[in-house]
Amino acid sequence: MDLTVGPVQFFWSAERWSAFYDDLAQAPVDRLVLGELVCSKRLPFFQDRIPDAIATxxxxxxxxxxxxxxxxxxxxxxxxxxxLAEMGIPIEVNDLTALAHLPEGMxxxxxxxVNVYNExxxxxxxxRGATRICLPPELPLDSxxxxxxxxxxxxxxxxxxxHGRLPLAISGRCYHARMHGxxxxxxxxxxxxxxxxLDVKTLDGQPFLAMNGVQTLSDTHACAAYQADALADAGVSALRLSPQSSGFDALCRLYRQLLDGHLSGDQLVEAIGRDETGARLSDGFLTGARGVDWSGKAMSG
Amino acid sequence: MVMEIVCPAGTPASLRAAVTAGAHTIYCGFADETNARNFPGLNFQRDEMRAGIAFAHDHGAKVLVAINTFPRAGDEALWHRAVADAESCGADAAILADLGLLDHAARHHPGLRRHLSVQAAASNADALNFYADTFGVKRVVLPRVLSVPEIAAINAETEVETEVFVYGGLCVMAEGRCSLSSYATGRSPNMNGVCSPASHVEYHDQGGVLDAKLGGYIIHRVGKDEPAPYPTLCKGCFSAGEKTTHLFEDPVSLNAEQLIPQLQKAGVTALKIEGRQRSRSYVAQVVRNFRAAVDALEAGRPMPEGMLARLSEGQAMTTGAYKKTWR
Structure with a gap:
């Protein structure tokens, strides 16, 4: 399997955004998806930096x-x-509206x-021309x-x-704005x-979700450390890592080591726990009863 | 033309009650995972569907069959059979969401009219026209993320009929694109046809304070004598930053009765009532009121006011995304 870096889901400053991709040029990942996924209001702040990042x-x-x-x-x-279709590089369709604009056969x-649940x-x-599909995170390993x-x-x-906080929902309403009245x-x-x-907790202080403008994510970071072998055996060709603001470069290296057989699942999880104190992980969508479930040991912190 | 009232039926008795109360159209589903209201004791066996459709047709009403979950890998035959049976039972249309199933229906059942479910969340004219051009979709149920002017703009750019929700449960997230429920409970609208399922609800009495939990997470906490709302995940009370409140949505339901004239001007064909899990008396009453409203509108009479206040049982109502400030 190889590694794909998904689009940044959060609103980062243009400087942070550029620095992130400059660093990733040296990371052991095979492909990256750039651009704005969540809110069109963010795009003007870094749009002019996209061509340079693509070139790098x-x-x-x-x-x-x-x-x-x-x-x-x-x-x-x-x-x-x-x-998007005129940029000369592949488009990752995350709403079928994009498909309506793509010339047939491209x-x-x-x-x-995109809801891809079945054969x-x-x-x-x-x-229609799809060459690569990242499945919805909700799907169990059997599917x-x-x-x-x-x-x-x-x-x-x-x-x-x-790996990364799971994109659980998208809305017409901005929850960050709503929270600020x-x-x-x-x-x-x-x-x-x-x-x-932004962390969302229950009334008894249990970490639960994260809000990101119009998007709602999981509190936990999904982590396929313990399923990587099964996924490879099943013929899955890539794992997607979702950008986070710190330690992402190191995370990419750890996953590369896992896929190369230089790290076990346990060792990967231990390393993540060292780098991110109190990290809460989940792999329940793949193998648990609920998405939030974690098949590994409880993390310290 | 008078706006079409599209009414839910969870049981054959509800279907008959809705038809008798004046619904132009009924939507319902088979008793399995193929529809997005897969609740115990609800929905139609094949013979019930056939009889229900015959009853509706005898009374000049139409029946739409919702087959709007996303087929499970390896088990698509169950969904294919549902489409075939909807056609052979005489359904006026199937309401579909999945690309693969739409493709299957268009190729194998070209004579069965296809509507696009809200679960497909087609939210602009390009998307609507894409479904129409590609799969011959004749009507789209719009997601609850659009304002009335946006709906008008969509209708100006498409030949596809639009249907909008006007009453009942309110999804806060774009429909068909939400896995909050399966994250907390393992059961989701897309895969299982359920959201925040009752099987995962617990109430805990903590000395005068009642916690309503879903999948172990506190969704609501109320005093002993306060009404405890059902713990629907997106309408819970949570903390973020310094705030503790209903971060996503208050425990409200949708009521767009006042907006019917504007929705008609916006070019909407049909008004949809949510609630296949509701009782037949509820369904009949809602239908009577909405039918009276669209008939008054058609005849140029003033709209009846506050007609559904009694049914809401004191629950707060909202017009949702139809007013732009909701966002």
């Missing part, structure tokens, strides 16, 4: 694609989605926010294995969510203060 990463031998926006409602969002990738959907997408086989038969690379149109970019999302 492709010069370093990485494959690069651009994500479409996850929820497209406004006219300017539709226009921006249409314009190859594309499919991101984890019929993969076949249809493959017929993943079946879909990886279908993908292999059709020449579509199948990717699985490997504002509306989405007058949000004043409240989400910029939370480069990994």
């Amino acid at each position: 990463l492709t010069d370093a031998g990485k494959e690069v694609a651009l994500t479409s926006l996850a929820l497209v409602t406004l006219k300017r969002e539709r226009k921006a989605t249409g314009a 190859p594309f990738w499919v991101g984890p926010l 019929g959907t993969i076949s249809w997408l493959a017929g 993943v294995a079946r879909l990886a086989r279908t993908g292999a038969d059709l020449g579509v690379a199948i990717e699985v969510w490997g 504002r509306t989405k149109d007058n949000c004043q970019f409240a989400c910029e203060d939370d480069p990994d999302g």
